[in-house]
Amino acid sequence: MNLPENFIAKMFSLLEDEAQAFFQTYTKEKASGLRINPIKITCEQWERLSPFSLQKIPFVQNGYFYDPEFDQPGKHPFHAAGLYYIQEPSAMFVAEQLDPKGTEKVLDLCAAPGGKTTQLAGLMNNEGLLLANEIHPKRAKALSENIERLGITNTVVTNETPEKLAERFPGYFDKILVDAPCSGEGMFRKDEEAIKFWSEKHVEACALQQRYILDSAYKMLKEGGILVYSTCTFSPEENEQTIEQFIENYTDMELMDIQKPPCVDNGNPAWSISKNSELTKTARLWPHHLKGEGHFVAKLRKNGTGNPGSVKPALSNVTKNQVTDYFKFVKESLSRIPFKNLFLFNQKLYSLPEDCFDLTGLKVLRAGLHLGELKKNRFEPNHSLALALKKEEAVHTFSLTTENDSWLRYLKGETFSSEGDRGWMLVTIDGFPLGWGKEAKGTLKNFYPKGLRIHGA
Secondary structure, three states: OOOOHHHHHHHHHHHHHHHHHHHHHHHOOOOEEEEEOOOOOOHHHHHHHOOOOEEEOOOOOOEEEEOOOOOOHHHOHHHHOOOEEEOOHHHHHHHHHHOOOOOOEEEEOOOOOOHHHHHHHHHOOOOOEEEEEOOOHHHHHHHHHHHHHOOOOOEEEEOOOHHHHHHHOOOOEEEEEEEOOOOOHHHOOOOOHHHHHOOHHHHHHHHHHHHHHHHHHHHHEEEEEEEEEEEOOOOHHHOHHHHHHHHHHOOOEEEOOOOOOOOOEEOOHHHOOOOOHHHHHOEEEOOOOOOOOOEEEEEEEEOOOOOOOOOOEOOOOOOOOOOHHHHHHHHHHEOOOOOOOEEEEOOEEEEOOOOOEOOOOOOEEEEOEEEEEEEOOEEEEOHHHHHHOOHHHEOOEEEEOOOOOHHHHHHOOOOEEOOOOOEEEEEEEOOEEEEEEEEEOOEEEEOOOHHHOOOOO
8 A cells, every 4th residue: 555655654653663563454454344223223133134244343332344255235235225334343433422312402513424423313213303414515415315224314414514503503402523524544544545635734734624613513512512523534633632722722621531442542642732631531543453444532521501502493384285195195105194393395395303493594405304295186205204114104015035136126126016006015125114116006116216226237
């Protein structure tokens, strides 16, 4: 691997006796991991069901190593059904440190592509309110798609700057995650593109950007709230020194201990300007100490007992007449009304998360759960609704199995022969929702989204 000379010199200077062991990791294959989605499946169920040869990741919940030489979980129908998220193992450590609850208002400020957002939603049991924001439009779209696939209903996705959100949500959030844009040194083994972009100037630019983002996060955190900051880089400028500067600027922010398993190290005060011993409370994940890439994590509390900021709540904007066709669909196709808090965007019907804020003036990509579209004299359910349901919540199901290639035909968009004229049916794979089909006169029309379909053999 063609690592930058300045990076090599810097790491030898920082790690001294450990440098050789560190650089030895670049001759080895990166670790591959997946994290099961607790909204859909438990670890016990997964271990009985899993078609892969898996090994538990010791430093996170719900995480497993897999061997990419033998397994391709991204091509399995369980991936399309949202049973798991493919994620770098060290990255799974971060969201757990925030420990969000389903009673809280939580912000993931730099959220794409969605690994940590989906993990937060799972930890919240799909309850409460989670705002997932991403400043880059293309990455925000990928974030929204991952949230859909995992059946997440408590999350609003926005495409805004941190400064804009800080104006809108002063002192509003109980917990905030800032997984900051960084120089990506910890991902060199995973992403060789990161090597091409690396320079000392890039590190300095990232550190400056991270401090601006933290300023906005501070404004949005309520008193008594928790903030977790993370990067996937080794650079002290972006890690210990950024946190050092943050707690010097905001004296009411207090570093909290992170419970570290034996393979996770303390941050290093010697790499800060002030040599602040409190920085040992931060965490560093090193590729020569565990099976994963590089990460840094800091956890902080905002001291004080002031009242949370006041933000205008969202109000339903639908009339009874507008949603007549939706409730007709629910009565015919679902065993109960699973989602309420209805909101209409351009004939697209959403179910907002509980205690949702007013969406006016924000670039919203996903306002909670996309239920479907109101068309002339009918309601057409969205793919998101299928993935948010459980099999038993559908009146009619069309069952596929991994024991044959029927699921592949469905993911390719093919129609199926069926038995009757029952209308909307929830298509499942081994009992897990995969999408919609509509039965008419003995044929099941395929409603798997065209943009997700598998092409070719």
